[in-house]
Amino acid sequence: EAQVTQNPRYLITVTGKKLTVTCSQNMNHEYMSWYRQDPGLGLRQIYYSMNVEVTDKGDVPEGYKVSRKEKRNFPLILESPSPNQTSLYFCASSPFFGGTYNEQFFGPGTRLTVL
Amino acid sequence: RKEVEQDPGPFNVPEGATVAFNCTYSNSASQSFFWYRQDCRKEPKLLMSVYSSGNEDGRFTAQLNRASQYISLLIRDSKLSDSATYLCVVNTGGFKTIFGAGTRLFVKA
Numbered sequence: 001e002a003q004v005t006q007n008p009r010y011l012i013t014v015t016g017k018k019l020t021v022t023c024s025q026n027m028n029h030e031y032m033s034w035y036r037q038d039p040g041l042g043l044r045q046i047y048y049s050m051n052v053e054v055t056d057k058g059d060v061p062e063g064y065k066v067s068r069k070e071k072r073n074f075p076l077i078l079e080s081p082s083p084n085q086t087s088l089y090f091c092a093s094s095p096f097f098g099g100t101y102n103e104q105f106f107g108p109g110t111r112l113t114v115l
Numbered sequence: 116r117k118e119v120e121q122d123p124g125p126f127n128v129p130e131g132a133t134v135a136f137n138c139t140y141s142n143s144a145s146q147s148f149f150w151y152r153q154d155c156r157k158e159p160k161l162l163m164s165v166y167s168s169g170n171e172d173g174r175f176t177a178q179l180n181r182a183s184q185y186i187s188l189l190i191r192d193s194k195l196s197d198s199a200t201y202l203c204v205v206n207t208g209g210f211k212t213i214f215g216a217g218t219r220l221f222v223k224a
Contacts, residue, residue, distance in 0.1 A: 033212065042202065042216035050210055058211060090158055106158035
């Protein structure tokens with residue numbers, strides 16, 4: 001089954017404790033992206049990747065890191081989480097052709113609480 | 116001004132009604148446009164892409180007006196199952212994606 005998986009689905013942690021949220025897709029998509037969703041603000045792009053070893057900042061990259069060592073994986077790293085990073089996080093992937101990317105397929109989301 | 120703006124609603128409509136959502140975007144260089152649907156904080160799912168010529172999929176019609184920089188979504192013969200949040204999505208070029216904050220729709224029996 002074609003899908004995007006994220007782990008963990010739920011996480012409660014404390015300020016300053018490094019964490020990684022994994023994202024994996026089995027559709028051989030070039031493009032992957034991370035978003036956070038907060039009430040009243042919609043989804044905001046954190047980082048995106050056009051292909052292996054190619055990443056760029058979205059609109060809200062502060063406090064986050066990413067890497068793209070393999071095409072299928074795109075982990076999100078919070079080196080020192082803070083309470084303002086409490087949010088619902090989505091990973092997405094998309095095929096890229098015709099000079100642009102197309103439909104994005106989303107993972108189920110990770111609900112993160114930082115105390 | 117936000118790069119992508121939507122009326123947050125909520126829109127409360129009876130079954131069978133026709134409802135329309137608009138979305139405006141500020142970057143005239145935007146290249147791709149989409150409507151996504153999101154249920155109860157679940158993952159967004161593509162409803163339809165929006166093309167310059169407009170497109171229709173069953174009860175749903177999407178239009179793009181580049182001159183005025185807005186896109187629209189029309190839902191005819193609303194069903195209870197259409198209750199959701201509808202997200203306007205714009206690819207601004209350079210692979211960045213901007214989501215609108217979403218419009219909530221409630222369809223009542």
